[in-house]
Amino acid sequence: MRFECCPKCGSKLVGREIGDEGLVPFCENCKRPWFDMFSTCVICLLYADRNKFALLKQDYLSRGHHVCVSGYMTPGESAEQTCVREVKEEIGLDALQVDYLGSWFYDKRDQLMLGFAVKIPEEKFVLSCEVDEAQWFDLEGAKKATEGAAICQKLIDEFLKKDL
Ligand SMILES: [Zn+2]
Incomplete structure (x- = not known):
């Protein structure tokens, strides 16, 4: 703006x-x-191991595909703190590890997206009312489920390049 x-x-x-x-x-x-x-958001690829990813369905964002956890930064927070807070709010789990993957500018919404890989425990999801569904996927499943979600797909690509 x-x-x-x-x-x-x-x-x-x-x-x-x-x-x-x-x-x-x-x-x-x-x-x-x-x-x-412009606003600054975090977007988090949730994983338990290199072949196990948690993705969300949020009908208000997209009916067609699954998405990563994302949210706006609030003043006073580091981006890592935003990740921990958003993961807790949206699926009710405590982040075990947060690693930066890269950033992308999302023109359509004038948002800077800071991308992270967030390791979570394999525990039961407690969903916020913003989340319609959360589900585990293997790598191939996660790639397929995020077709149409460009930044989620970039996060998966960057994750695979890292030794996490
Ligand atoms: Zn003035």
Whole structure:
């Protein structure tokens, strides 16, 4: 999102050259720039071992395919803490290990997605009301179940390159 008016005082912003950033919307009243804004989310590939992955069905996100656990970061959290919180909220399990896999920008929603592999114990899922179903898959099953979920598929590819 690109600001046109100052979110603090409402003045119309003007373009100003700031260092290497080029023209940045600037409030002459508050004397500060307002950089383009986007939200930051984590997306977690849940696994118990290299051939056992947990995926969700969330009908409000997609009826066609399974998805990974994802959620918005809140101010004050590290991305790893967001992962632990989201995994607990969505399927009720405690993360055993959290490893960074890579990041992707999701243009459609203006979101920076930080991707992680999250190891979880093989225990019973306790689903949040946002989750319609959670299920274990082997590697081939997980690849098939996430067809159409581009970032989930990239997470699986990156996971396979790592020694986790
Ligand atoms: Zn202002």
